[in-house]
Amino acid sequence: MSLEENKAIVRNWYEAFNKRNLALAYELIAPNYINHTLQLRGREDVKKSITMLIKGFPDLHTTIEDIIAEGDKVWTLFTDTGTHTGEYRGLAPTGKKITIKGIDISRIVDGKFVEEWQVSDSLDFLKQLGVVEYKGFPDEVM
């Protein structure tokens, strides 16, 4: 597959996710998929993870800021926005609007996601949810 075809698959995934066309999104995940960062193995793990996320943030939306490919890898710089109106991992809804910036590194084989790594600013995410606090550390530094 060409670099542009691999990028198109990644764009299709985010579009399907944003439109909540989840059947199509899951179809793009290879059965032997591995997410090294979130420790997910296979399509079922992806479904569980996405279900939990959408329950907590029903309006969660991903915007692609940049997308770069080489070989079988596609790197996507993204911004997620959403509102915490549902229960998330046992955390009662706070009603807060959140923004998460991150990068997904996806390995695409035969048109499907087989492997992923993710780096996201999780501190910023948890600060917005109000679940972390600083001990003797000036707030403005963060």
Next chain:
Amino acid sequence: MSLEENKDIIRRLFEILNKHNPALLDECYAPDYVNHTLQLRGLESLKQFETEIYKGFPDWHETIEDIIAEGDRVCVRYKVTGTNTGEWSFSGITLAPTGKSITFTAVSIYRIVDGKVVEGWHVYDLLDFYKQLGVIEYTEKGKKLFPEG
């Protein structure tokens, strides 16, 4: 420049960063370099930032784990390790050493023009960084969310 030449510039950049000598950064960065994430404009502000990091973490080390290039951009995933044995300043505030060791993952996207880095976008996993420094902790709500700490 070819994609491989651009990747070599970034590999060289990481070698230089690990030498902790900001004067050497001229070799890889354009003078008007912009770091969009940390809001640093110009190579001089980057040098000041790096100098503070090396004071706070004299063994600060960045190891490349993955690198790709397309067009004028190079993307790198890397692991940062270090020990906070010195005082360091950030945003005009000086922080006392904690003695703690840190390790976290980061990703950077660099734009290269004529062999020099002109722009950078970065994502740092600062949750891991600050948790390991012991300067943040979970609130009661957070402890419920992450019982494993």
